[in-house]
Amino acid sequence: MQNIIDELSWRGLIKNKVPGIENQLKKPTNMYIGFDPTSDSLHIGSLLPIIMLIHFQKKGHKSLALIGGATGFIGDPSDKEDKRIFLSKETLKKNTESIKNQMLRLLNFYSEKIELLNNFDWIRNIYFIDFIREIGKHFPINYMMSKDSVKKRINNKKNGISFTEFSYSLIQGYDFLYLNQTKNCQLQVGGSDQWGNITTGIELIRKKTGKKAYGITFPLIIKPNGIKFGKSEKGENIWLDKNKTSPYKFYQFWMNLSDFEVEKYIKIYTFFSKEEVDNLIFQHRKYPNKRLLQKKLANEITKWVHGNEISKKVIEITNILFEKINEPFQSLDDKIFISIYNHIPHMLLSCDEFKKGIFLLDLLKKSGFFYSKSEANRALKANSIHLNKIIVKENILIKKENIIGKKYILFKFGKKEFFIIKIE
CATH class of the missing domain: 3.40.50.620 (HUPs)
Structure with a gap:
């Protein structure tokens, strides 16, 4: 054109x-x-x-x-x-x-x-x-x-x-x-x-x-709550500064767009030609479960904002967290866990706190991810908590054997939220 x-x-x-x-x-x-x-x-x-x-x-x-x-x-x-x-x-x-x-x-x-x-x-x-x-x-x-x-x-x-x-x-x-x-x-x-x-x-x-x-x-880009994304607006923004919004969270914002939103945003946020966009949308509608548009947009815009190297790491982490790997999770290289720790919400704890073990609900409350133990308990009863990729159904005592490589504990809440704890 x-x-x-x-x-x-x-x-x-x-x-x-x-x-x-x-x-x-x-x-x-x-x-x-x-x-x-x-x-x-x-x-x-x-x-x-x-x-x-x-x-x-x-x-x-x-x-x-x-x-x-x-x-x-x-x-x-x-x-x-x-x-x-x-x-x-x-x-x-x-x-x-x-x-x-x-x-x-x-x-x-x-x-x-x-x-x-x-x-x-x-x-x-x-x-x-x-x-x-x-x-x-x-x-x-x-x-x-x-x-x-x-x-x-x-x-x-x-x-x-x-x-x-x-x-x-x-x-x-x-x-x-x-x-x-x-x-x-x-x-x-x-x-x-x-x-x-x-x-x-x-x-x-x-x-x-x-x-x-x-x-x-x-047109302005609007948040789900109807408020525009703005530097001085109340509520959470998706910032370009990696210290304000992690590259992983940035990438996930685009991955979590609905099909309706992503068909609109692929035109707005990329410089693909009309022919390229039309073809991408056609392929996406043909296989919507593959989320081809979300991946293409997330890859393109994360690479632009955060650079190629960070973009590759974020994609690798995403694939690992969402189980698209060929090796057992517990056997992954320590460098990969370091990368996961640096890119998703995390917390550092001392090994002294695990000498006698710590109950799951206490640990979840300590992580700050839940406001209270009762809130964490409701999530537990709803079968929405995973410990190191395994679903947890009761308030178990977490011991040293639950720690991956003597350093990490990974939690997943619902389908998309992750939190990792590092023990030193």
């Missing part, structure tokens, strides 16, 4: 677009996407804008990635029920550097030389009085109040919206104007929650220069 709009459309990566964008993109166009450093790591929702940058660059356009070193001081109120917690300068600086390094690694994987910018470099030089005079005068209060991100917070009697957050849209709009004037940037792309901020920038460019600018948004 030569047309970027057609490419993004079949992948399900367009939510909104400004009229006339199709004609504009018939010629090389400079575009940008912004990333606020509200955390020290990106997450799987952040991969979408990176994927968009790569798609545009591959189609002959110029992609710019903007890290919000300045806007990070404020925090985007879009889709937020509560007020932002302001981060310190030191934290923002650390987050900015960390996200920059992650982005460079992800972009270099596909050999895309995409320019990275930081809006702190130009916004720090602006005087407040100049900004509200030269930028603020172009936007009536009723225009700002019509933005969904503002309306939602104003109607929230408990929290409301501060002037600081109220000004965010103007600053992002100024970014678009600045890049339009200095980088000939004519298009801003962002998540669907950014539509109001993008149109503010488009309007500012029109009023200040008379030029036409454009915007495109893509």
Whole structure:
């Protein structure tokens, strides 16, 4: 597909677009996407804008990635029920550097030389009085109040919206104007929650220069609880930093997608051609029990985010834990157990605690995997606990003979959850 709009459309990566964008993109166009450093790591929702940058660059356009070193001081109120917690300068600086390094690694994987910018470099030089005079005068209060991100917070009697957050849209709009004037940037792309901020920038460019600018948004990736994956959202995220989400857990997230989700995500999160995707989906539907799509997506995206070597280890561990091995579990090499220990939830215990043995329920409570012994006991009665791959049906006394290679005890809870204990 030569047309970027057609490419993004079949992948399900367009939510909104400004009229006339199709004609504009018939010629090389400079575009940008912004990333606020509200955390020290990106997450799987952040991969979408990176994927968009790569798609545009591959189609002959110029992609710019903007890290919000300045806007990070404020925090985007879009889709937020509560007020932002302001981060310190030191934290923002650390987050900015960390996200920059992650982005460079992800972009270099596909050999895309995409320019990275930081809006702190130009916004720090602006005087407040100049900004509200030269930028603020172009936007009536009723225009700002019509933005969904503002309306939602104003109607929230408990929290409301501060002037600081109220000004965010103007600053992002100024970014678009600045890049339009200095980088000939004519298009801003962002998540669907950014539509109001993008149109503010488009309007500012029109009023200040008379030029036409454009915007495109893509759908947000939503968690099972209906909340978007976000750096400052409550609840668990799937982070790209291996210290925040282990590569094993990262891999398992994709493996555990439903058939409906994986058919959607294979288009969104990979760069396979339409023909390749159609063939993969056909093969998957033919043999759904083999989970071909889940494996292909999990392999591809884990290799991209964590590298080829870690990806291979995670796949090996997955095969071992889910019994796709040709040798007895207890006879596996110690290096493999070290790898398992490093990649799945684990705990270290001293050998003194096993001199007289320890009862199963006490050990499960000690592991922290269950909140209480009664919760662990319910799982035990439901036949959902495995000890070293063997189902356990009663509160047995665990002794030295239950320890693999005098070092490890592996628990499995239900069909997918694993926990390993190392004894030293």
